[in-house]
Amino acid sequence: MARLDGKVALITGAASGIGHAAARLFAAEGAVVVGTDIQFIDDDVWRDDCGTEALFLHQDVTDEAQWTAVVARAAAHGGGLDILLNCAGINGAAGSDPPPQEPDVIGLDIWRQVNRVNAEGTLLGCRAAIPLLREGRGGAIVNISSIAAQKGWPVRTAYGASKAVVLQYTRTVARHCAESGWNIRCNAVLPGPIDTPMINPPKGKPLAGGDGRAGADHVPMKRYGDPMEVARPMLFLASDEASYITGVGLNVDGGIAALTVD
């Protein structure tokens, strides 16, 4: 028996990075996966990765109306909803000429763009999913915060702030659901540097410079994490194995948290 047999999981940001790894892993562990992303993924690739039961939907997580439709389609496809993974996220540094984020020069455009996807996208996802999670046998939400929520990171001012929102919001959702007697748990993972397109753009700039992409010298484990190494802790938190765990922010960062005051 697999660890997510009989579960239906909705996973945003499922076309790449951590979300894609989680979609593959959750499908392999028996879940019916409904993945969404603002990017598209080839149908054959999706089915190869996540099985023929898996559904992929195009979604902009900042759009309230789309969330209503997505959770309804996910529940219709799987016959209910048990798990939500809010993996969709941006760091505001994509593209050939990203705007600066340092506090003395950051513009409100990039601040709002990053916070809309990371913070509002997570908020909207939890809000839309909770009514469906309540209907089932109990549910689990796993949000993606970041080590950036715990440390100052001037070149990612907007990103760090948005991930701190996700962490704090996770605690509030956890408390609200538990105290309402809803049997919905809500936890966050706080990844450190993970080898994903976000920090390692395959078609972007070369890996150089003092912006955290240069190497892993600052990581006690002296390496970047693999997306699957974040997906597995998400599996644990989403599964019934974590039945007494809610409101937790779990660092998955090669030891950086042990150097962090929080």
Place this chain on the structure above:
Amino acid sequence: MASAEKPNLGTLAGGEPGQRLAGRVAIVSGAASGIGAATVALFLREGAKVLATDIRAIDDDKLGAGSARAIALRHDVASEREWRNVLIRTTEEYGRLDILVNCAGINVPGGGPPENQDIENITMDDYRAVQAVNVEGTLLGCKQAIPVMVETGGGAIVNISSIAGWVGVPGVVPYGASKAAVWQITKSVALHCARAGYNIRCNSVHPGGIHTPIFVPMTDGGTDDGPEAPHVPMRRYGEPDEVAAAILFLASDDSSYVTGASLPVDGGLAVT
């Protein structure tokens, strides 16, 4: 949908269900009861070979499925000499050590109700007795296990701290102080091992109120679910099995990029 094709489980998951610790050798202290006993049972179900240690006798009948892969040892964790002997026995029997779970812990010397454990009434004898088991026992376990783990390629250490290591617990000052020390030691061990390139991870689990023999005397009343846990968001106390599941996660390859981390298992207590 029943015939739908699924991706291959074995290539992705941390191991087939029931085999997540196959071939691994684990030491679990405090194995006679509570979280330690639940951890031994779960590790055996997941295929591990286990040295179950406790200062009290361990009832072999309680080891459950896979007990042929378990060895019960009498062990005072406050004694460095006894730790050395446990490690020698481990390598003699199994030739390796992959996992150490430091579960042995007390809240009052000799057990019993936690009377006179507040700051005005605590005696230094009581204070030191709790630190000897909870702090020094954990420290010695890490110290003695690390070189053995290094010899066979690394491993994972899981220490049992507590929510009481984070928040004020005025009625049990020695216990709270000891669990804060365990949390802190965990982070230093994690950084030491990572920087040394040992491939040894070290993390802490922070239980809230769990139905165990150590917890019962800490509460003013019963530990039944419901109104007795009004301050816990989940409105119930946890079970030892629920902590053991978190220990399994941190001991297994599922947490391969997790070190120096602290994982509450507390029904949401820490967010209140």
